[in-house]
Amino acid sequence: MAKWGMVIDLDKCTGCQxxxxxxxxxxxxxxxxxxxxxxxxxxxxYPNVKLMWFPRPCMHCENPSCVSVCPTKAxxxxxxxxxxxxxxxxxxxxxxxxxxxxxxxxxxxDEKAVVQPDIRGVFPSETGRQWDPPYKGPQDDPSRxxxxxxxxxxxxxxxxxxxxxKAPKGVADLDEDIPELKEYVPACxxxxxxxxxxxxxxDQPNSNVNKMIADKRGVRxxxxxxxxxxxxxxxxxxxxxVPSLRSMSDSDKG
Amino acid sequence: MTSVTVSNKEISxxxxxxxxxxxxxxxxxxxxxxxxxxxxxxAAYNTDNLGLFWGFPIVIYDYFLLTSTGLAMVAxxxxxxxxxxxxxxxxxxxxxxxxxxxxxxxxxMMELGHPLRALWAIPFSFAFSSPxxxxxxxxxxxxxxxxxxxxxxxxxxxxxxxxxxxAMVTLVLALGVTAIAGVVYGSQSFRPFWASGDIPxxxxxxxxxxxxxFVFFFTYLAxxxxxxxxxxxxxxxxxxxxxxLLALAIFIHxxxxxARMSSGLYGNAEGLQVxxxxxxSPLFFAEIIIGLLLPLVLLMYPGTRTxxxxxxxxxxxxxxxxxxxxxxxxxGGQLVPLFKGSWAPELLSYAPSPTEWLLLLVAIFLSNAxxxxxxxxxxxxxxx
Ligand code: SF4
Ligand code: SF4
Numbered sequence: 001m002a003k004w005g006m007v008i009d010l011d012k013c014t015g016c017q018x019x020x021x022x023x024x025x026x027x028x029x030x031x032x033x034x035x036x037x038x039x040x041x042x043x044x045x046y047p048n049v050k051l052m053w054f055p056r057p058c059m060h061c062e063n064p065s066c067v068s069v070c071p072t073k074a075x076x077x078x079x080x081x082x083x084x085x086x087x088x089x090x091x092x093x094x095x096x097x098x099x100x101x102x103x104x105x106x107x108x109x110d111e112k113a114v115v116q117p118d119i120r121g122v123f124p125s126e127t128g129r130q131w132d133p134p135y136k137g138p139q140d141d142p143s144r145x146x147x148x149x150x151x152x153x154x155x156x157x158x159x160x161x162x163x164x165x166k167a168p169k170g171v172a173d174l175d176e177d178i179p180e181l182k183e184y185v186p187a188c189x190x191x192x193x194x195x196x197x198x199x200x201x202x203d204q205p206n207s208n209v210n211k212m213i214a215d216k217r218g219v220r221x222x223x224x225x226x227x228x229x230x231x232x233x234x235x236x237x238x239x240x241x242v243p244s245l246r247s248m249s250d251s252d253k254g
Numbered sequence: 255m256t257s258v259t260v261s262n263k264e265i266s267x268x269x270x271x272x273x274x275x276x277x278x279x280x281x282x283x284x285x286x287x288x289x290x291x292x293x294x295x296x297a298a299y300n301t302d303n304l305g306l307f308w309g310f311p312i313v314i315y316d317y318f319l320l321t322s323t324g325l326a327m328v329a330x331x332x333x334x335x336x337x338x339x340x341x342x343x344x345x346x347x348x349x350x351x352x353x354x355x356x357x358x359x360x361x362x363m364m365e366l367g368h369p370l371r372a373l374w375a376i377p378f379s380f381a382f383s384s385p386x387x388x389x390x391x392x393x394x395x396x397x398x399x400x401x402x403x404x405x406x407x408x409x410x411x412x413x414x415x416x417x418x419x420x421a422m423v424t425l426v427l428a429l430g431v432t433a434i435a436g437v438v439y440g441s442q443s444f445r446p447f448w449a450s451g452d453i454p455x456x457x458x459x460x461x462x463x464x465x466x467x468f469v470f471f472f473t474y475l476a477x478x479x480x481x482x483x484x485x486x487x488x489x490x491x492x493x494x495x496x497x498x499l500l501a502l503a504i505f506i507h508x509x510x511x512x513a514r515m516s517s518g519l520y521g522n523a524e525g526l527q528v529x530x531x532x533x534x535s536p537l538f539f540a541e542i543i544i545g546l547l548l549p550l551v552l553l554m555y556p557g558t559r560t561x562x563x564x565x566x567x568x569x570x571x572x573x574x575x576x577x578x579x580x581x582x583x584x585x586g587g588q589l590v591p592l593f594k595g596s597w598a599p600e601l602l603s604y605a606p607s608p609t610e611w612l613l614l615l616v617a618i619f620l621s622n623a624x625x626x627x628x629x630x631x632x633x634x635x636x637x638x
Contacts, residue, residue, distance in 0.1 A: 033303065039595030056593055071386035072375040090375050093367015096386050098307040102444040104592035107303055110296035110367065114303065151295070152367025225444050 003062075003082040004164060005202035005230040006189070007209045007218060008055055012196035015040065015053035019188035019197065023057075026160065026187035028133055028148045032114030033107050035157035036188045055196070057188060058105040058157035059221065059229030060084045066097035066106060066156075075156070078144075082202075082230055083159050086145030091153035098154060102225045108154045160186035164199075172207035173200035202230060266630055268478040273626035276619045283615035290609040291364065298609035299365075304598050305591035308584055310606035311365035311613050316435060317464075317580045318358025318617050319393070320457060324465025325351035326400060326428040327458075333414055333421035339495070341414070342488045345407050346476065346635065347469050349628040350621075351428075352400050354468070355393075357621035361613045385441060389434045396427040408632070432461045439587065446523040448587035456510040463503035464576050466496065470569035474562060476629050481562035485635075493560040501553040504572060508546050511579065528586045531601060537578055545575020 015038050023029065023036035036057040043050045064084050066075050074090035075097050077083070098106040109130055113120065125132040129148040139162040140147035146162050149155040167174055167184035175198070176182045176190040189197040200209035209232070212218065218232030290298040301309040329347035332340035363369040377394070381387040403420050406412060433454035439445075440453030450456075470492065477483040518529030532538050549568035551558075558564035591598040606614075628634055 037595075039593060040597070042596050054593075054595070068383040069386065071381050071384045071390060072372075072379045073381045074375070090371075090379070091368065092372040092375055094372070094386065095307045095367075096384070096438070098303075099588070100442060102592060104305065104594060108296075108307065108367065109303065111299060111302055112297045154367075222444065 001080050001203070002201040003203040003230065004060070004159060005082075005200065005209055005232065006057065006060075006159075006186075007198040007200075007212050007232045007234060009196045009198075009212075009216075009234040010054075011234065011236055012194045013038070013053065013055050013192075014194050014196075015055075016193060018191045018193055019055060019057075022187040022191040023157070025135075026137060027146075027158070028131075028135075028137055030109055030113070030115075030130060030149075031119055033109050035105065035107065035155070056103065056105065056221075057231060058084065058159070059103055059227065059231045060157075060159050062228035062230060063226055065100045065102065065225070065227055069096045069100040071096065075154075078161075081159075081161075081165060083144075083161050083164075084156070085158055085161060086154065086156055088142040088145060088150050088153050088155075093152040093154065095154060102222050102227060103229075106154050106156045107149070109149060110151055160188075163187075171201070172204045173198070173209060175199075175208070265476065265478055265483060265635075269476070269626045269629040272475070273623050273630060276623035276626060280616065280619035280623055283612050283619055287364065287609055287612040287616055290612070294609075296367070298607060300604060300607040300610065302602075304594055304602055306585070306588050306602050306604045308588065309604065310581070310610040311361050313577070313581045313584050314614050314617050315358045315362040315365065316584065317577050318354045318361070318621065320432055320435060320461040320580075321464040321468055321576075322351040322355040322358065323396070323428040323432045324461035324463065325354065325468055326396070326424055326465070327432075327462055328465040328469055330403075330421040330425035330428065333417050334425065338414065339487065339491050342485065342491065342635065343469050343473060343496075345404070345632070346473060346629075347465065348400060348404055348407070349632065349634055350468060350472055350625055351465075352397070352404070353621045353624035353628065355397065355400075356624055357617035360620050361617045364613060364616070385434055385437045389431065389438060392427060392431045392434055396424070396431050399424045399427055404632075428461075429458060432458050439583070442587070444525075444592075445587050446521065446525045447518065447528050447590075448583070450514070452510075456507075456514075459503065459506045459510060460576060460579070463500070463507045463572060466500045466503055467569040467572040467576070470496070470500065470565050471573060472625065473635075474566050476635055479566065484562065489562075492562075492565060497553050497559055497565065500568070500572070501550055504546055504550045504553070507576075507579075508542070508550070511542070511546075525587070525590045528589045528601065531589075532582055532586055538582065541575045541578040541582070545571050545578060549575075 017038050020034050020036050020038055024034060027035060029035060038053050038055045041052045041054065060083060064077060067077050067084060071094065072090045072092055074087045076085060078085055093108060095108055098108060120131045123131045123133050128150050130151060131148065136148065144161055145155055145158055163184050164174065164186060171181065174181055174185045176185045182190060186199055189199045198209050198212060200207040202210060204210065212234060213232045216234040218234050220229040220232055299309055301307060325347045329344045332344050366372055376387060376390045379387060399420065403417060403424055406417060406420065436454030436457035439448040440450055443449045473488060515529060515533055518526045519533060549571045552564045552568045553559055585604055589601045591602055
């Protein structure tokens with residue numbers, strides 16, 4: 001069984017937001033409610049300002065706090081692939097998972113629209129979904145949080161389950177440059193122009209993602225939380241690596 | 255004897271009046287809130303996706319829930335460890351525990367995305383890793399044990415020793431619900447404003463304080479705030495043991511709040527900066543000075559300690575301080591947005607929306623209606 005993971009090379013990311021846009025299109029996200037986002041930060045005051053950016057999807061944690069706090073098991077870890085998914089039919093909208101996710105990547109969108117005017121009023125849904133956009137992705141699987149978000153539930157990035165889960169068994173990396181694999185590549189990875197994003201099986205020692213994590217000392221965001229993200233960031237191989245503060249999990253031990 | 259009977263009738267009449275007023279209030283506030291929710295959905299609330307996920311409705315729910323468990327703790331401890339002198343407050347506290355819980359749960363139902371689904375999805379999920387799962391299960395058993403106790407006390411000649419086992423179960427469940435409610439927040443290690451191993455204990459003391467304050471206030475309310483109508487047995491209890499206990503509970507709660515504030519102000523972890531804002535806010539000062547210190551003085555100072563009006567005022571102030579305290583804790587833990595970039599402010603700002611305020615009224619009116627119904631039909635104040 002695969003354990004899919006993503007590697008994001010911060011030295012290559014230009015902050016162009018193509019990934020954010022592709023994700024929004026692929027998953028019919030409401031404007032501003034971005035499962036995948038590039039966050040911009042600034043330091044200092046004008047004219048000495050430094051602008052930085054940081055691409056941030058759901059980390060599909062190995063040990064996800066969102067899953068452990070959910071009182072209905074509506075959010076769950078798929079053992080086949082390691083996706084953290086949502087079952088819209090079980091979610092009660094208590095928002096505990098939002099509170100418990102250290103990365104701020106879960107979305108309850110019944111509140112006031114982030115971007116005005118509220119597009120939901122322009123394309124209202126008759127079927128209990130948030131909206132009915134003119135273009136809809138063909139995939140709809142509420143038990144995996146795929147398709148347009150219904151009312152009263154939390155949603156999150158699926159690692160493009162609807163694509164990745166159809167990839168040929170045993171493949172180590174899903175690379176958009178390999179023609180026969182490109183349809184299985186997550187939308188954000190596929191569109192990344194400077195090729196800052198990579199997607200592959202963390203359980204295969206020879207996968208490209210594993211090699212990059214080893215060679216460039218990939219780090220996981222907020223590793224001290226114990227969530228063990230399956231998304232790794234690279235920021236140059238010359239620096240010392242950031243050690244994990246956690247003991248090894250069974251999967252680490254092999 | 256005759257005068258007491260007359261006064262009981264009068265009191266019953268006043269309780270009927272309270273019930274009617276509360277029902278009218280409930281209809282108006284509930285109607286407006288439901289209307290707003292039907293028109294706007296959850297956009298009627300001021301919560302958001304930037305980081306403020308749990309707003310005032312959750313504050314109200316937890317406040318009423320923990321007040322309920324506090325009342326149950328007071329009543330069951332009185333049944334287990336107390337003597338006959340506690341008898342006059344036990345039934346009332348237990349009924350009030352049910353009434354308060356109902357008010358809180360009603361608000362929770364209006365906050366959840368899918369309240370009806372919650373009724374089956376939680377119990378049948380067997381989500382053992384979730385504190386909320388255990389909280390809901392514990393609350394369900396807690397309600398059953400409260401009802402059993404209440405039913406067993408319907409007979410005028412109930413004896414305290416016959417109810418001890420029941421009371422122990424209720425006490426354990428009330429402690430369990432309160433402690434788990436603490437774990438819901440205390441376990442969020444990446445939110446240092448919330449996270450602490452002692453939060454469940456702090457919640458237990460806070461609940462106890464709420465329970466005691468509510469016993470004072472609602473007992474006086476049961477006698478229409480007419481001190482002359484309050485039976486001697488109740489006065490004796492209030493002026494002696496319960497006044498001491500209330501003062502002690504205020505003191506312990508104050509210690510918890512001030513200890514958390516000091517660690518928060520000196521701490522450096524991301525999230526603790528909320529204390530810098532909080533500790534200088536007028537609301538915090540009102541909570542500490544007017545809501546906790548003033549009642550403490552009123553209950554310690556010999557000149558006011560036995561005055562019914564001072565006791566009513568002290569309990570009312572404590573009830574408000576606890577609501578503020580719950581608000582500050584729940585909201586404060588979410589004010590630092592996580593990974594939202596420069597577009598988000600350093601500290602989120604939040605104030606309850608009009609609909610969220612209406613939910614507070616819903617909880618107050620509903621609990622008061624149920625409580626007054628109990629006062630009228632169950633004669634909660636009878637000594638037997
Ligand atoms: S990043 Fe958040 S939402 Fe995603 S798996 Fe981890 S805890 Fe869950
Ligand atoms: S909002 Fe839904 S997915 Fe999140 S914890 Fe509650 S029930 Fe689970």
